[in-house]
Amino acid sequence: MSGQKKKNFQIEAFKHRVMVDPKYAEKTWKILEHAIQEIYNHNASGLSFEELYRNAYNMVLHKFGEKLYSGLVTTMTSHLSDISKSIEAAQGELFLEELNRKWLDHNKALQMIRDILMYMDRTFIPSTNKTPVHELGLNLWRDVVIHSSKTQIRLQDTLLELVHRERNGEVINRGLMRSIIKMLMDLGSSVYQDDFEQHFLEVSANFYGLESQQYIESCDCGDYLKKAERRLNEETERVSHYLDARSLEKITNVVEKEMIENHMHRLVHMENSGLVNMLVNDKYDDLGRKYNLFRRVANGGLLIVRDVMTSYIRDTGKQLVTDPERLKDPVDFVQRLLDLKDKYDKIISLAFNNDKTFQNALNSSFEYFINLNARSPEFISLFVDDKLRKGLKGVSEEDVEVVLDKVMMLFRYLQEKDVFEKYYKQHLAKRLLAGKTVSDDAERSLIVKLKTECGYQFTSKLEGMFTDMKTSQDTMQGFHESLGAELGDSPSLTVQVLTTGSWPTQPSATCNLPAEILGVCEKFRSYYLGTHTGRRLSWQTNMGTADLKAIFGKGQKHELNVSTYQMCVLMLFNNADRLSYKEIEQATEIPASDLKRCLQSLACARVKSVLRKEPIGRDIAEDDAFSVNDKFSSKLYKVRISTVAAQRESEPENQETRQRVEEDRKPQIEAAIVRIMKSRRVLDHNNIVAEVIKQLQSRFLPNPVVIKKRIESLIEREFLERDKNDRKLYRYLA
Amino acid sequence: MEEGKNVKEQKVGRLEEWRRGLKALRADTVNKLKKALPELEKEVKRPTNFVDFYSYAFRYCLTEEKQKSIDIESICELLDLVLGSQFREQVDFFVEYLKTQNDYKVINNDQWMGFYRFCNEISFPDFSNYDPELAWPLILDNFVEWMLAKQS
Numbered sequence: 001m002s003g004q005k006k007k008n009f010q011i012e013a014f015k016h017r018v019m020v021d022p023k024y025a026e027k028t029w030k031i032l033e034h035a036i037q038e039i040y041n042h043n044a045s046g047l048s049f050e051e052l053y054r055n056a057y058n059m060v061l062h063k064f065g066e067k068l069y070s071g072l073v074t075t076m077t078s079h080l081s082d083i084s085k086s087i088e089a090a091q092g093e094l095f096l097e098e099l100n101r102k103w104l105d106h107n108k109a110l111q112m113i114r115d116i117l118m119y120m121d122r123t124f125i126p127s128t129n130k131t132p133v134h135e136l137g138l139n140l141w142r143d144v145v146i147h148s149s150k151t152q153i154r155l156q157d158t159l160l161e162l163v164h165r166e167r168n169g170e171v172i173n174r175g176l177m178r179s180i181i182k183m184l185m186d187l188g189s190s191v192y193q194d195d196f197e198q199h200f201l202e203v204s205a206n207f208y209g210l211e212s213q214q215y216i217e218s219c220d221c222g223d224y225l226k227k228a229e230r231r232l233n234e235e236t237e238r239v240s241h242y243l244d245a246r247s248l249e250k251i252t253n254v255v256e257k258e259m260i261e262n263h264m265h266r267l268v269h270m271e272n273s274g275l276v277n278m279l280v281n282d283k284y285d286d287l288g289r290k291y292n293l294f295r296r297v298a299n300g301g302l303l304i305v306r307d308v309m310t311s312y313i314r315d316t317g318k319q320l321v322t323d324p325e326r327l328k329d330p331v332d333f334v335q336r337l338l339d340l341k342d343k344y345d346k347i348i349s350l351a352f353n354n355d356k357t358f359q360n361a362l363n364s365s366f367e368y369f370i371n372l373n374a375r376s377p378e379f380i381s382l383f384v385d386d387k388l389r390k391g392l393k394g395v396s397e398e399d400v401e402v403v404l405d406k407v408m409m410l411f412r413y414l415q416e417k418d419v420f421e422k423y424y425k426q427h428l429a430k431r432l433l434a435g436k437t438v439s440d441d442a443e444r445s446l447i448v449k450l451k452t453e454c455g456y457q458f459t460s461k462l463e464g465m466f467t468d469m470k471t472s473q474d475t476m477q478g479f480h481e482s483l484g485a486e487l488g489d490s491p492s493l494t495v496q497v498l499t500t501g502s503w504p505t506q507p508s509a510t511c512n513l514p515a516e517i518l519g520v521c522e523k524f525r526s527y528y529l530g531t532h533t534g535r536r537l538s539w540q541t542n543m544g545t546a547d548l549k550a551i552f553g554k555g556q557k558h559e560l561n562v563s564t565y566q567m568c569v570l571m572l573f574n575n576a577d578r579l580s581y582k583e584i585e586q587a588t589e590i591p592a593s594d595l596k597r598c599l600q601s602l603a604c605a606r607v608k609s610v611l612r613k614e615p616i617g618r619d620i621a622e623d624d625a626f627s628v629n630d631k632f633s634s635k636l637y638k639v640r641i642s643t644v645a646a647q648r649e650s651e652p653e654n655q656e657t658r659q660r661v662e663e664d665r666k667p668q669i670e671a672a673i674v675r676i677m678k679s680r681r682v683l684d685h686n687n688i689v690a691e692v693i694k695q696l697q698s699r700f701l702p703n704p705v706v707i708k709k710r711i712e713s714l715i716e717r718e719f720l721e722r723d724k725n726d727r728k729l730y731r732y733l734a
Numbered sequence: 735m736e737e738g739k740n741v742k743e744q745k746v747g748r749l750e751e752w753r754r755g756l757k758a759l760r761a762d763t764v765n766k767l768k769k770a771l772p773e774l775e776k777e778v779k780r781p782t783n784f785v786d787f788y789s790y791a792f793r794y795c796l797t798e799e800k801q802k803s804i805d806i807e808s809i810c811e812l813l814d815l816v817l818g819s820q821f822r823e824q825v826d827f828f829v830e831y832l833k834t835q836n837d838y839k840v841i842n843n844d845q846w847m848g849f850y851r852f853c854n855e856i857s858f859p860d861f862s863n864y865d866p867e868l869a870w871p872l873i874l875d876n877f878v879e880w881m882l883a884k885q886s
Contacts, residue, residue: 232808685869715844718800722844727851728869 020695025064028055029071035116036072039109040079049116065124072117076137080106087149094524095703096176099151103183110137125692142187152195155180159196160203166238167207178242185244197247201254204235208258216263220273222286228259230290240331253294261297268308275308279347287351302357310361313344317369321376329649330375331391338406341366358683367413374658377420378649380410383426385646393438400442403459418668418699419661421458426504426694428462433543434468454698459485464502474498479527492519497528498540510589511541511564514571541565542594552608553630559638560610566588566641570610578627581620597622601641608632608718610641669702669710677720677732684728685711768815785850791816792846803840806832813849821853831877840874847869859885 035052038044059068083102091100114121121133128148131139145151159180166172184192208231215224232255239248260267267290278286294301313373317340320326343707349671352358370376382483384407392400414420444466451459476494480487513521525537544564548571551557562570568588574578579587585595603611603626604618612618612629649657672695674687683691688711689704696702711730714720723729750801789856804812810829817825828849834840838845848871856864859881866875 150863255854338814686867689867705872705875708875713869716842722869 010597013546016099019666024062024068024189025059028059028064029067031055032059032068032116033071033075035122036075036109036113038081040105040707043115044112046489047652053118053681055496056117059243060124063127065120068120069124069130070118071530072113073136073140074196076113076140077144080140083149084151085143085717087145088148088154095154096180096650099145099666100179100183102145103179106137106141110134113137116694120149121177127603130241132618136188146184146187146195156195156199160199162205163200163238164203167234174241174459181242181244184391189244189730192244197244197250200247201250204653205258207347207589208255212259216266218686221267221270221275221290222273222283224263224267225286225293228255230295231481232293233257244363256293260470261299262302264294264297264304266300268304276312279309279312281458282343282347284347284350284515287347288353291352291355291467291619306358308356310365313340314366314368315364317365318372321369321373327373327375329387330379330382331538333379336680337366337370337410341406341409343386354561367415370410370413371415374416377414377416377653378423378657380414381406381420381423381427382406382646382648384424385431388438388442389431389436392442397441400439401445404442404446404449407446410516412449416700417454417458418664419657422504422657422664425465426466427464429504429543430646431463434545461502464499468498468502475528478531479524481521483527486523491517491524493524495524495528497537506539506540506542508538509542509591509594511539511568512587512589513539513541513564514568539570541590552628552632557630557637558634561638562602562638563598563641565594566602569595569602570596573611573628578625580622581624581626582622584626599626605641606662608634665700665702665706668696669700669707670714672696673710673714674732675709677730682723682729683730685730754806766779782824788816788850789843789847803842805840806838807832809841809846817853819848824853824858827859827875827881835876835880837876841873853874 025312032052032055035047036634038047073385083106084170087095087099087102114137117133124130125132159177162172162177180193181196184196205344211231212228215227217229232252235251235255236248239245239251243251270277273288275287278290284325284369289323290305291475294305317337320340321333328334341362348354348358348362373379387403387407392403395403411417411420428443431443437443447459447462450462472495475497479495509598523538527534528537541564546562546564546567548560548562548567549557550560550570557634560570565588569584570592572584574585576583581599584599585592588595590598596645599611599613599620600618603609603613608631610632611626614625614627669692672692673688677683678689685708688706692707693702693704711720715722718733720730721733723731792804795808795812796802810832813825813829832841852870852874861878861882864870864878866878
């Protein structure tokens with residue numbers, strides 16, 4: 001800019017002629033020097049800005065810029081030396097105040113001086129690469145005043161002392177602090193950092209190191225964290241009030257390191273007040289604080305919290321699922337699982353900010369321990385059965401959905417979903433046939449959820465069961481309409497026709513139905529087969545129920561609701577007063593284990609039983625004798641005796657179901673192998689195993705040994721062969 | 735498989751005779767084979783064709799039309815005959831295993847061939863280079879497990 005001005009300088013700014021007086025420069029300088037002095041002496045009001053400006057301007061113009069500049073430097077330096085001495089001389093508290101006051105004065109003076117020398121600032125200085133006036137003023141202040149050997153240390157110590165006092169609870173002059181700190185910042189960020197910030201951080205680290213050590217010995221975890229949080233808030237406030245904003249991150253890092261990072265393990269594992277204690281006692285505030293504080297630590301602060309929480313949940317869950325006491329009551333078992341999930345869901349939402357990594361850790365923990373107990377699928381189905389049978393009675397639609405969604409959540413954790421399917425089918429069948437479901441809508445809603453989760457295949461058979469129930473209603477209507485008159489006095493019959501394949505398979509068992517009902521049964525059979533050719537019907541005697549009207553010895557009349565088996569047994573007593581077990585067995589041809597159970601429920605109940613057994617006792621022997629209990633009584637007219645409700649399986653039944661599940665899995669594994677080989681043509685063993693697992697894992701986790709066996713079976717049946725050259729490979733045979 | 739085929743073609747007449755006779759006297763399978771072996775051994779000109787011969791020996795014992803496996807007892811005798819001279823120890827131990835285990839009542843061709851490969855490739859009796867996660871027939875996985883349990 002100055003170059004341009006010199007080139008284009010044609011017009012004289014002042015009208016009078018300027019004479020080149022050899023003493024001119026010296027004279028002019030003296031005027032200016034005097035002015036500077038007056039400014040520093042707070043006597044600026046008597047000066048004429050215009051005149052001084054003109055003088056400075058002229059000096060530069062006549063090429064005396066160098067003299068002007070060096071004069072400025074000298075003068076300012078000498079004034080600042082005086083100022084520095086007066087600051088050094090200040091006693092105690094007054095030191096900082098004096099420094100501040102002098103600094104503010106200097107700034108004002110500098111402003112005026114800069115204004116006066118503006119022409120030099122804009123022309124001479126840039127062209128000679130000298131430091132501009134304002135900056136020069138700051139640098140001189142720094143070098144002469146701040147970095148005077150006495151002042152430098154004293155300033156540092158004073159500032160740190162004040163911070164320390166404030167940390168100990170004293171009130172300090174924050175305005176003064178702010179002004180001094182701002183001065184350091186104005187002098188340059190390296191001045192702020194070297195003269196203050198660096199030491200500030202060091203001292204703070206020591207301070208918090210000591211304090212944290214003290215606290216950790218004397219406080220419990222909750223209190224310690226409160227204190228740490230408070231200190232962090234304090235430091236944040238301190239920065240906003242009188243430090244450079246860029247110091248915020250640095251000082252909070254110091255506090256985080258000293259108070260949290262260095263004591264992470266101890267805080268988490270603190271006895272009686274650590275993380276586990278907080279989790280157990282639902283201390284949401286403490287947990288939230290812990291989460292927020294530990295989150296600040298970059299090197300795995302949250303990791304340690306999450307890991308400790310995960311292993312605690314795993315242990316708790318494992319204990320729950322392997323406790324033999326808990327296994328006696330499946331509904332309670334599942335309820336406890338749901339309660340556990342609810343508890344931690346709440347903790348994660350209220351205290352852990354819905355952190356996804358914590359959610360994942362919770363999910364993986366549940367997946368881990370639910371599958372530790374092989375009966376989990378069965379128990380979850382029993383829980384659902386209980387809810388749909390009675391538990392959800394009178395519950396609003398939305399609440400029903402909530403419960404079902406929770407069940408689905410547990411279902412998702414199961415590895416053996418095919419086992420669940422098997423039990424669910426059994427239990428559903430019992431509910432449908434006994435007409436014992438609280439809400440059809442709830443049943444259907446759950447089926448829809450299962451379908452969404454597992455696909456159409458999973459639920460097609462279940463839906464088939466519902467269809468059969470509906471169809472049977474229609475069939476019964478048609479039956480009564482067409483044979484109404486014929487039926488007359490026969491016992492009234494309600495038939496449900498079940499499509500084989502949709503319903504759980506039952507081994508067919510023998511059972512001789514009493515003569516009284518054979519007639520009407522046959523009529524139904526011919527009616528049905530008349531309208532549906534090409535089908536075969538077989539009575540499922542282990543699934544039916546009957547209502548019997550009974551008159552006992554003293555004339556008591558009751559209606560007994562019994563199972564089909566029980567009906568066959570009881571009807572025998574119309575023609576005989578006393579029967580031995582053997583006779584009953586021969587007459588009914590019911591399989592022994594079922595018959596024994598049936599008789600136990602008739603004769604060995606704790607409340608008055610319908611039958612009497614000699615000798616008394618639960619075990620049934622060949623020669624035991626049975627007769628009707630003439631003393632039978634009940635408050636109710638209608639008495640329920642049948643035990644068709646779903647129950648937890650006995651050990652041997654459980655083994656049987658397990659075996660059936662294993663058998664069912666074999667064709668599924670083979671189908672997967674064939675599917676994979678058909679598309680890949682050639683594949684090595686490890687990859688087949690991996691692919692099969694991947695394909696089937698939504699239903700169950702196939703055992704690699706079983707997979708190998710299936711492959712060998714497929715080789716034998718010539719679906720696959722081993723590659724002739726590389727025995728690790730299998731080949732698909734079209 | 736050429737050599738085996740050639741042998742078959744050349745001696746089709748005699749083999750057919752044997753076959754017919756064997757069908758009538760199923761129990762004599764192994765004895766007949768014992769007699770036939772020296773003859774068959776001569777037919778095989780190159781010693782590297784042992785694997786073909788080994789494979790043929792199995793097929794030879796399949797008397798029925800759709801038969802695919804051979805009972806354990808016959809297999810034991812067959813192994814002794816065919817592999818006894820080459821892999822004495824492996825054969826002895828495997829035979830003992832076959833006789834004591836209950837999982838398998840018959841052996842199929844895949845398992846038969848697998849055992850030959852096993853003798854050739856796997857170090858015995860430490861099985862240090864055996865990996866049950868590879869494509870070895872399951873019966874050999876079980877055999878190795880049984881051997882290792884015995885040794886410890």
